[in-house]
Amino acid sequence: MKQTSDFGFGTQIRKSPYFDATVRWGATAFSVYNHMYIPRDFGDPERNFWNLVNDAILCDVSVERQVEIAGPDAARFVQLLTPRDLSKMAVGQCKYVLITNAEGGLLNDPILLRLEKNRFWLSLADSDILLWAQGVALNSGMDVTIREPDVSPLQLQGPKSGEVMKALFGESIFDLRYYWLREVELDGIPLVVSRTGWSSELGYEIYLRDGSRGDDLWERIMVVGQPFGLKPGHTSSIRRIEAGMLSYHADADSDTNPFELGLDRLVNLDMRADFIGKNALRRIQAQGVKRRQVGLIIGGAPLTGPNTRFWAITKEGQTIGKVTSAIHSPRLGQNIALAMVASEFTTIGSMVDVVTNSGPIAAQVAECPFYDPKKSLAVA
Template structure:
């Protein structure tokens, strides 16, 4: 799922951009919100932030390769309070939530989560959130970086359905990595270890109200811990870090390296309103024959029947190890003609390769196709490979 930012456009805790922007004195004003965990992340080493959903998100705890190793070898705790929740309640909440997404929700149970796509009338992606069902007529949309709450309210005005839409006092943390179950059990008791993949549970930690789900943006075993009282963010962060120390828990940020290895989308980087599910290989999330009524159904049926002209692929780029993720889209060429663009690229130390997600013409998508990428350092040969780059069966996340 594409829910946290990847860019290098980080800022200091005081809101001053770092790197190339710093000499210009460009700053962010008080309209940029801070999560309930902001002060704790600064104490624990966060030095750079990006802006996502009109909020700061920590993007720098030091060496990103070490952050990756902390994730895949032990566990990290990430402030993802930027994943704002759009809460939908009311007598028609289930019907209305189905109206927003092309995925069939008719068999979604209370206590279940689903990765869904929210589409516009043209079939383009508005968002690719995780949907949580807390009650028969109560849903949370855990959003990527777009104003889904405003979209939902606009749809509701003309839906003639009886629903209420708002943003509750809910801020999530991500606890991710192979030792995350050990940390969760030490924090909340052994019964939390039985929580199934993409399932949720409402719990309380010494009076702190939480929702815990077996979800995350890492392709590793992990949990999201949704704080339901913003006044207790500092306390919750410190409790988790203290309990997690024996298991090697470290503060961190969502790993660009790991999410590209897992071919997880980053909304606005890899997809936007001009990108449809079929171009992204997400056909499995489009249920056109289930009888569900949703925005974009006619357009998606047409796209399915006519076919697409471009698709997402994985690339291995033959070049010196990239110093960091790309901050612009890199043209992809074949025989001198531009056939697409790299949307996300990074060097994977585990695979010892430069790996990338790209959108290219369908005639350049066959596995083994040789292409050329216009990197900032010059043209580099690239090869189309299967996705994801690592753990294709998701055995780590579902363990």
């Protein structure tokens, strides 16, 4: 059995409340996300994918660090951070939002949770939004308190996750709607549960509100989940690329705007409320974008893992873009990728070349998402 001392990036990288439990349950490698350890290997990634899509997996995603925004002006301040219209967001609701800078660039794409009228959490992708929000608040003139609470999420994802949740919390958990949350307790452990997750499968996120109970919570879920085929796991690159889900720093960064990503639905330029980047996004919308995200189907032998650098995309010798995330999907029997290419080369079905580590390979521009585009599995 691996010992926790076998892993070490130094004391500057934080361990989650589930760290020791994940090692006991078979985690063999970690990477770093939001200055924290995240388990990235419980064995064969393809086996992890099949565990996810056929049964259920439990993932330590404490790296989705929470930024709590509370106070009399919390709702107005949160709206300042995002171009998505939040005027009808109810208490108990979750929303996928974008956080943009003054130039309209993407700083993060978190899930926003509204716990109370004047209290929100941002459940983050991989960037320091706590510092950004505190900086914005400094001269905003708004009455808000911004901090990182003692909150550590797990993801329970897969078609049998609902049955595991029922065994843990009872039949009433099925009343929880997609992108809504509920405050609950389990054996005296304080939690928030939401119908969300980074998998595009049926799934839940379980937010632990007392870091001292991490080991208890992990073990309780795994024991209850065993009859349903629950396995320890990690977020699946295969499944998230099939679903066209963004990975920040790979598929988007501060130089990428929502229109390039096809996320126009998350930008409301007509609402009365102001937000950071509004003028820039108006200008970008009026001018149009010079590049867009597309899906690619890449030929050749099955990729043995994700790309570790951005592969150039060429057309008749001209560089027209880059592959941001690529993987082999065993379900689709294809190499699939997310890519950013010049707008004039985004026609579905058109052919390009991808310059991989082993040389140029022909690829076809494809519809994205590649699988279950209407998210019927997650919403069910």
